[in-house]
Amino acid sequence: MSHLTIGALCRAPLCELGCTFSTRIGIALCCRPSTAPPQTSGSSRMAGLFRGALLYAMVGEISARWTFLEQLLDSCIATLADLSPDLTACISAQMMGHTPRCLTIKAIARWRGLPDIEKAAEKLSRKLFDVVELRNRAIHDRILFETKEQKPYRSHQMSKKELHYGLKPFDEEEFKRALVLIEDRRKECANLLTLIREQVYDYSEP
Numbered sequence: 001m002s003h004l005t006i007g008a009l010c011r012a013p014l015c016e017l018g019c020t021f022s023t024r025i026g027i028a029l030c031c032r033p034s035t036a037p038p039q040t041s042g043s044s045r046m047a048g049l050f051r052g053a054l055l056y057a058m059v060g061e062i063s064a065r066w067t068f069l070e071q072l073l074d075s076c077i078a079t080l081a082d083l084s085p086d087l088t089a090c091i092s093a094q095m096m097g098h099t100p101r102c103l104t105i106k107a108i109a110r111w112r113g114l115p116d117i118e119k120a121a122e123k124l125s126r127k128l129f130d131v132v133e134l135r136n137r138a139i140h141d142r143i144l145f146e147t148k149e150q151k152p153y154r155s156h157q158m159s160k161k162e163l164h165y166g167l168k169p170f171d172e173e174e175f176k177r178a179l180v181l182i183e184d185r186r187k188e189c190a191n192l193l194t195l196i197r198e199q200v201y202d203y204s205e206p
Contacts, residue, residue: 055143055152058175062138065182069128072189073101079196080108080117098128105192114199120192128185133161134178143170 070092078088095101102125109117142155144167152170 052143052145052150052152055170055172055175058172058179059138059143062135062175062178062182065179065186066135069182069186069189070098070101072186072193073098073105076105076121076189076193076196077101077108079193079200080105080112080114082200098132099125102128105196112200114196117192117196117199120195124185124188124192127188131178131181131185134174135182138175138178 074088074092075085077083077092078085081088083091092101095104102121105121106118106125109115109121137154137156141157144153144155145151146153153167154170156166156168
């Protein structure tokens with residue numbers, strides 16, 4: 001995907017939420033699609049507003065689904081460490097992202113002599129790296145709308161994997177791909193929890 005280097009940004013009084021104007025590529029941007037200029041038709045205004053609502057809803061869904069995934073990892077820690085969910089939350093709330101959670105699962109599995117769980121946690125951690133960047137970009141990169149045509153852009157904020165700062169054309173397929181991958185990884189987290197329960201607890205019939 002091509003980049004749009006925006007260079008120095010000047011504040012433009014398009015709305016009170018902090019919109020920007022790019023002097024290099026010459027387009028006015030706003031964080032709210034509903035603030036279209038007067039010459040924009042009513043149907044274009046509504047189409048832009050509707051699309052903006054859909055995109056922001058997808059951001060919310062990505063965030064929510066990732067939360068479910070991390071809560072499954074917390075349950076893995078609680079089961080392995082034989083802790084209650086509330087006590088586990090006191091620990092996991094201090095962890096940022098999946099990496100320290102997976103490392104904790106690996107450490108407890110090593111201590112308890114459960115090599116299958118240790119290997120599974122390592123494998124899952126590597127696979128989660130594939131999707132966490134998509135999640136981060138959806139959450140941390142601001143969506144901006146060109147005020148005339150309501151075309152969306154993404155304000156890329158110099159991520160670890162992509163050293164770029166500035167506008168990029170918005171790709172809705174990235175959001176959709178993130179949702180699919182997060183759901184796939186959520187199922188794998190659930191499978192890890194099942195494996196832990198099978199090895200920690202005795203579910204055999206008497």
